[in-house]
Structure formats: structure tokens, C-alpha cells
Amino acid sequence: MMTFPASMDPSYFDRTYRLQADLWREPFLELWRAVGPDPTLVREFQPFTDGSNLIAAFGAGWIMKVFPPFLRHQWESEWRVMQHLDGQVSLPIPHFYGAGETEGWTHIIMSRLPGVTLESLWPRLGDTDKAAILTDIGRIMARVHAVPVGGLADLPPAWSEFFPKQRGACRARHERLGMPDWFTQNVEAFVQKSLPLLPSVIKPVILTGEYTPFNLLAFDTERVQSIAGMIDFGDAMIGYHEYDLLGPLLFTCEGKPALVTALLEGYGYGPGEQTRELRRRLMLLQILHRYSDFKAQVRIPGWQDQVRSLEELEDLIWPLT
Missing domain, CATH: 3.90.1200.10 (Aminoglycoside phosphotransferase (APH), C-terminal lobe)
Structure with a gap:
């Protein structure tokens, strides 16, 4: 199984790795196959290069974000606040599906919002x-x-x-x-x-x-x-x-x-x-x-x-x- 790098320089991650989806496509897809709600959606992989982490959509319904080890605090804030606010405000926010960690890299799977x-x-x-x-x-x-x-x-x-x-x-x-x-x-x-x-x-x-x-x-x-x-x-x-x-x-x-x-x-x-x-x-x-x-x-x-x-x-x- 392909995995994300064991170590990653934050500057390289932000300026190069994150912006070139070909560099992280395969480990990202393997992670989706292992933890995603529908493994067959790998063929509908749609990477995004905005934001500060690795982000991709799978079809019209799902988003997965992967956080490097040095942005673990963002992972914690994301899944905790998303769950806390779910149902508390009338504005649509993503629904939390799951989160986890693989060799120091953390991930969140959530619903994809329209717009x-x-x-x-x-x-x-x-x-x-x-x-x-x-x-x-x-x-x-x-x-x-x-x-x-x-x-x-x-x-x-x-x-x-x-x-x-x-x-x-x-x-x-x-x-x-x-x-x-x-x-x-x-x-x-x-x-x-x-x-x-x-x-x-x-x-x-x-x-x-x-x-x-x-x-x-x-x-x-x-x-x-x-x-x-x-x-x-x-x-x-x-x-x-x-x-x-x-x-x-x-x-x-x-x-x-x-x-x-x-x-x-x-x-x-x-x-x-x-x-x-x-x-x-x-x-x-x-x-x-x-x-x-x-x-x-x-x-x-x-x-x-x-x-x-x-x-x-x-x-x-x-x-x-």
C-alpha cells in the first residue's frame, strides 16, 4: 500500500506537494479505498488545490481531507467543531462521516455541499x-x-x-x-x-x-x-x-x-x-x-x-x- 511521506517539510508541502495532485493522488486514493463510504468512487476523484491541506471530492456527495502531521491541530478543530455545530445552526455545513489517522497523517470524510x-x-x-x-x-x-x-x-x-x-x-x-x-x-x-x-x-x-x-x-x-x-x-x-x-x-x-x-x-x-x-x-x-x-x-x-x-x-x- 502506498503511504504518505513519513516526514514532510511544511514549506515544501504548502508550495509544492499540496498544489500538485499527482504527487499525492495514489496514497490518497488508497486511503479512500480503505476508509471511504464508497470505494468505487475513486474513478470520480476531483482534487482541489485551495485550502491548506490535501482535499478532494469523490462524486457529488463526498469530500475527504488529509492533514500532514504538522497540521494535526487543524484536523482536531475540524472534526470536533463540525460535529458540535451539526444541527445547531440553520446554515448548511458538511455532515461528519468519519476521521482517523494513518502513520501520523490524519483524515476527515464529510458530505459535499452544493454551491x-x-x-x-x-x-x-x-x-x-x-x-x-x-x-x-x-x-x-x-x-x-x-x-x-x-x-x-x-x-x-x-x-x-x-x-x-x-x-x-x-x-x-x-x-x-x-x-x-x-x-x-x-x-x-x-x-x-x-x-x-x-x-x-x-x-x-x-x-x-x-x-x-x-x-x-x-x-x-x-x-x-x-x-x-x-x-x-x-x-x-x-x-x-x-x-x-x-x-x-x-x-x-x-x-x-x-x-x-x-x-x-x-x-x-x-x-x-x-x-x-x-x-x-x-x-x-x-x-x-x-x-x-x-x-x-x-x-x-x-x-x-x-x-x-x-x-x-x-x-x-x-x-x-
């Missing part, structure tokens, strides 16, 4: 449809945050340990990602000054981190105004609710006041709550986000030529009064 990624549709949508979708995303997020944490309370990483660690490493991270001097030389002071705006005691919620156009599905129709499904819970954790707002605000709101307001109103923020203090908290959380990368995530054309300070960048991304 296409919002990312594939977003460029052709007008602002009216975008605002309607963002309102829907806000409502969906609020419903998920209302689901009791229950048995997910110990899902790693623990917020009380995660957040201080992010504070200590934030300057080094943004230097490594090539942010300009005006950002890196002032970011630690900005963080320290802004921390009092966060509550000292939080009500923990399930953070999926996946309210982005890559992991939200919609139906490809003439008018698109709602979300048809949500996938991928590998980055889920338990923590402060506003952390989940960052994905849609950066990837889909485009720095437009009407789109930012649509998302926040959908979540439940009244006009009096959409304040400069909220904007500062969001900026702080984005700086400290575990995947924070302003260059890759801020989808405002020419933004790097428009700002010369953290405060100006904050004003641009989150135009709240």
Missing part, C-alpha cells in the same frame, strides 16, 4: 448584493456565536495563552511579512495603548475564523444575496467574538462604509455601537491575529500608497465614525 465559493462570485457582484450578503454573514456569525461552547471549551489554543503570545511576537511577525517601517516601528506602542479597550473578562464563543469568501458557499445565480453553506473549521478556536469579524471585514468589505455597516448590523451592532472604540479594537485584533498579513488580506486597491501610519490604515479599513 461555489463566494470568492469566485464576488468580483462580479454589485454593492447592493454585496451588502445583502454581508448582512447575511453577520447574522450567521451571530447564530454560531450563540451556540454554547460546551465540550469545545478545551479546544486548543486556549485564548488566555494564545493572546499574550500573539502580543509578544507581533512586531517580529509583521517585520517578516515586509510591512513598512512606519508600521513595524510603532506597532508595539500601538498595541500597548489599545489593549485597555478589550474587556478583561470575555464571554467565550466558538470562533470559526472562516467567514471569508474562500469558505462560504453561494449559488451561482443572476442575483446572489445570501450564503448557501459554510465549510472548513480547521482554524476554529474558543475566544473573543470580535475576532471573527476580521475575515469578512478585510476580505469582502473593501473599506466601503456601507459594506462595513451591513456586516456589523447583520451581527447585531446598533448605530451607537459602531464607534471609534470598536474600530480600534478591530485594528488591534487584526494586528494580533494568528494569520495576520495586511499585504495579502487588505482588499482595497492601492491602499499601501494611501496611508503612512497605523491610525490612517485603521481609518481606511474600518471607516466608522
Whole structure:
């Protein structure tokens, strides 16, 4: 039986192995034959190269994801959160079929949802449809945050340990990602000054981190105004609710006041709550986000030529009064 490599360099996995399905096709198919609900579907193997793991569909009904050893934490988050949310929210999410481990590589089998990624549709949508979708995303997020944490309370990483660690490493991270001097030389002071705006005691919620156009599905129709499904819970954790707002605000709101307001109103923020203090908290959380990368995530054309300070960048991304 062909197996996945005993060891795998994370950089090689992400930049080469994951993107070339021919490199992992045979062990992937053998695993499906061994654990899949219908081994004959190997002839309907459809690999995907997006995401951070090995992913393929088998026919119209099934998805299998395989996680390398160094992404085991994503495997744990995915299957635990998927099962916990099943039946708890009205939005379709994949149904969990099974999970397991083979020589350090872990896998999950789940149902395949209909629809296409919002990312594939977003460029052709007008602002009216975008605002309607963002309102829907806000409502969906609020419903998920209302689901009791229950048995997910110990899902790693623990917020009380995660957040201080992010504070200590934030300057080094943004230097490594090539942010300009005006950002890196002032970011630690900005963080320290802004921390009092966060509550000292939080009500923990399930953070999926996946309210982005890559992991939200919609139906490809003439008018698109709602979300048809949500996938991928590998980055889920338990923590402060506003952390989940960052994905849609950066990837889909485009720095437009009407789109930012649509998302926040959908979540439940009244006009009096959409304040400069909220904007500062969001900026702080984005700086400290575990995947924070302003260059890759801020989808405002020419933004790097428009700002010369953290405060100006904050004003641009989150135009709240």
C-alpha cells in the first residue's frame, strides 16, 4: 500500500506537494479505498488545490481531507467543531462521516455541499448584493456565536495563552511579512495603548475564523444575496467574538462604509455601537491575529500608497465614525 511521506517539510508541502495532485493522488486514493463510504468512487476523484491541506471530492456527495502531521491541530478543530455545530445552526455545513489517522497523517470524510465559493462570485457582484450578503454573514456569525461552547471549551489554543503570545511576537511577525517601517516601528506602542479597550473578562464563543469568501458557499445565480453553506473549521478556536469579524471585514468589505455597516448590523451592532472604540479594537485584533498579513488580506486597491501610519490604515479599513 502506498503511504504518505513519513516526514514532510511544511514549506515544501504548502508550495509544492499540496498544489500538485499527482504527487499525492495514489496514497490518497488508497486511503479512500480503505476508509471511504464508497470505494468505487475513486474513478470520480476531483482534487482541489485551495485550502491548506490535501482535499478532494469523490462524486457529488463526498469530500475527504488529509492533514500532514504538522497540521494535526487543524484536523482536531475540524472534526470536533463540525460535529458540535451539526444541527445547531440553520446554515448548511458538511455532515461528519468519519476521521482517523494513518502513520501520523490524519483524515476527515464529510458530505459535499452544493454551491461555489463566494470568492469566485464576488468580483462580479454589485454593492447592493454585496451588502445583502454581508448582512447575511453577520447574522450567521451571530447564530454560531450563540451556540454554547460546551465540550469545545478545551479546544486548543486556549485564548488566555494564545493572546499574550500573539502580543509578544507581533512586531517580529509583521517585520517578516515586509510591512513598512512606519508600521513595524510603532506597532508595539500601538498595541500597548489599545489593549485597555478589550474587556478583561470575555464571554467565550466558538470562533470559526472562516467567514471569508474562500469558505462560504453561494449559488451561482443572476442575483446572489445570501450564503448557501459554510465549510472548513480547521482554524476554529474558543475566544473573543470580535475576532471573527476580521475575515469578512478585510476580505469582502473593501473599506466601503456601507459594506462595513451591513456586516456589523447583520451581527447585531446598533448605530451607537459602531464607534471609534470598536474600530480600534478591530485594528488591534487584526494586528494580533494568528494569520495576520495586511499585504495579502487588505482588499482595497492601492491602499499601501494611501496611508503612512497605523491610525490612517485603521481609518481606511474600518471607516466608522
